[in-house]
Amino acid sequence: MSEHRAPNPLVELTLTRLREFVREPEAVFWVIVFPVALALALGIAFRGKGEDPVRAGVLAGAGSADIVEALSHAPGVTVRALPPDRADLSLRDGEVHVVVVAGTPPTYRFDPARPESRLARVVVDAALQRAAGRTDRFQAREERVDAIGAR
Numbered sequence: 001m002s003e004h005r006a007p008n009p010l011v012e013l014t015l016t017r018l019r020e021f022v023r024e025p026e027a028v029f030w031v032i033v034f035p036v037a038l039a040l041a042l043g044i045a046f047r048g049k050g051e052d053p054v055r056a057g058v059l060a061g062a063g064s065a066d067i068v069e070a071l072s073h074a075p076g077v078t079v080r081a082l083p084p085d086r087a088d089l090s091l092r093d094g095e096v097h098v099v100v101v102a103g104t105p106p107t108y109r110f111d112p113a114r115p116e117s118r119l120a121r122v123v124v125d126a127a128l129q130r131a132a133g134r135t136d137r138f139q140a141r142e143e144r145v146d147a148i149g150a151r
Contacts, residue, residue: 051076052116053076053077053078054076054077054078054097054098054116054119054120054123054124055078055079055080055095055096055097055120056071056077056078056079056080056096056097056098056099056100056120056124057079057080057081057082057087057090057091057095057096057098057099057100058071058079058080058081058082058099058100058102059081059082059084059087059099059100059102060081060082060083060084061101062102063102063103064081067079067100067102067106067128068080068081070127070128070132071100071124071127071128071131073127073131074123074124074127074130074131076123077123077124077127080096082099087109091109091111094114096120097110097114097116097119097121098110098117098120098121098124100124100128106128108121108124
């Protein structure tokens with residue numbers, strides 16, 4: 001005589017709840033599909049980018065060619081000459097972070113409310129100072145830290 005064992009009640013209850021869940025497509029969407037889609041969308045939106053170069057504009061005029069030449073050799077700086085009528089618009093629209101007006105000494109036009117503009121002013125000034133003959137008293141070492149999840 002074969003003995004028929006009753007299924008485990010916990011297993012039967014779990015299978016019943018799973019069938020109940022799968023029969024509701026909106027529940028499957030909100031519990032499985034939506035979180036995966038959201039994670040993918042946020043991963044694409046906030047993926048790590050490399051370092052953005054400092055974008056400097058040089059107001060076209062007397063002496064601007066020397067400044068463009070000096071900044072074009074500076075690492076991490078992209079430079080372009082700007083006509084006088086486009087300089088303020090380029091700065092306002094974020095096309096450039098700082099506008100350099102040739103002179104002795106040069107004038108830096110930037111928006112201090114923007115962190116990238118303040119950084120650009122410092123980087124451009126250091127590049128022009130070195131091009132004018134300033135020597136650094138020491139060369140500091142850099143130790144880059146890439147922490148996952150950090151900004």
